[in-house]
Amino acid sequence: MSIPTITLNNGVEIPQLGFGVFQVPDDETTAAVSAALAAGYRSIDTAAIYGNEAGVGRALAASGIPRGDLFITTKLWNSDQGFQSTLAAYEASLAALGLDYVDLYLIHWPAPANDNYAESWRAMEKLLADGRVRAIGVSNFAPEHLEHLAETASVVPAVNQVELHPRLNQAEVRAANEAQGIATEAWSPLAQGGLLADPVITDVAGRVGRTPAQVILRWHLQQGRIVIPKSVTPGRIIENLAVFDFDLSPADLLLIDGLNTDSRIGPDPMVFNG
Template sequence: MPADLPTITLNNGVEMPQLGFGVFQVPDDETTAAVTAALEAGYRSIDTAAAYQNEAGVGKALADSGIDRSDLFVTTKLWNADQGYDETLKAFERSRSLLGLEYVDLYLIHWPAPALGKYVDSWRALEKLTTDGLVRAIGVSNFQPSHLDKLAETASIVPAVNQIELHPYLQQAEVRAYDEEHGIATEAWSPLAKGGSLLGEPVVQAIAERLGRTAAQVVLRWHLQLGTIVIPKSVTPARIAENLDAFGFELTDADLAELAKLERDERTGPHPDEFNVA
């Protein structure tokens, strides 16, 4: 990894960049350009998913970049409709083929989809992928403590990562505490929330003005100082580069206390207990 990108050491010893680039809702035909811009800006961690339908676009950007594979960290995710042991193995092969990679750095179960009742079987498949050397680390996304407890009843590998919706409007204290207690790294999706209202918050604006930073950089810095992994998304090259520039400054304890007051328990996405779309 480039020396200037901080990493988080996962519970199996694998190092993951703490700041990466997400491609949620980026059309496949725009994804290659967006990922190329991210790689040129200095990102080395790219987060996609089967459900995003842009793994091929990601793969093309990676192949065209000329960057050594060992310097890249690629995450993709298993969709709900593909849960189940055999189905998971097949879905992984599809993703790996679209990405054009010999291995994936991190493979996540995208949602617990508890009503489907298949995530435990999917986890067994992820463990096999690890054993077979096709995945360097495995984890989950959108799992609540109850889902993680059920997984732990039969799992032989503890998830390395739990990727959840996380931002100052939804600070997920309970999930973050559970993850920390069990050695699971927390990763934030939708780190800036949606619609821009968070970035317009007076407290965020005031901190940004004092530090000579953008509102987005302030919120990303909040994530980094929490110790979470964060994957902002943009298709605008200037903003892609700007989001990576969340280093070289610190939020004070007073700043963090003020940002903590923004908690609203407000989700931009569905609740994991209720989302079972296949």
């Protein structure tokens, strides 16, 4: 099975559907990532703060899959922001993952009270220029943060990974990303399962003969987003990948769009500093 790719603004291609490991303990991560790789996923998303980069690395090493066929993302934590500390944090992540490079390195949060993400970005630009990483981006950046970054940045972020699901459709963030040529990636694309019993979702799922999770993922994909659903259940891992052989109608997409209430599960990036 072939997973479609999104071409980022620097020409690098990222699988449109990947596998996330947020809140998966390190000792469970290897089995979960191994199951995902066996199912056909090739994009894995982790972060330093998750504490499971080593578990991801063990699964990658055991998989036998050529490095060039994989797309690995990790993220810089807030307390490591700053020029030299970003460079050091990247080396620590590489060591934990057992890799020579990652495909996408993200600033995890803007942490606005620290006002240090521009310096971190300068370090990430160096990593990119030195060929240590294939693409750099941000996570949880609001339009204001993107504007501030643009004042000093030489490289436009390739990706902005944000909380995004039918109850938080992030219209302003998506518009700001599009204006700069930044790809939108959705974390918590299923609202941590909180939408799977929603009557609008279950009605659409019944009509198209798919599960609620598959319907929500299809809603994301048809609107051009990158998604990284998480599961530790092998059956669910496989189910989440079976979303490329059907389409939702324009009417169904609008019905799901209508579920937006601007409701967050995670922190507000305007005030969260970690």
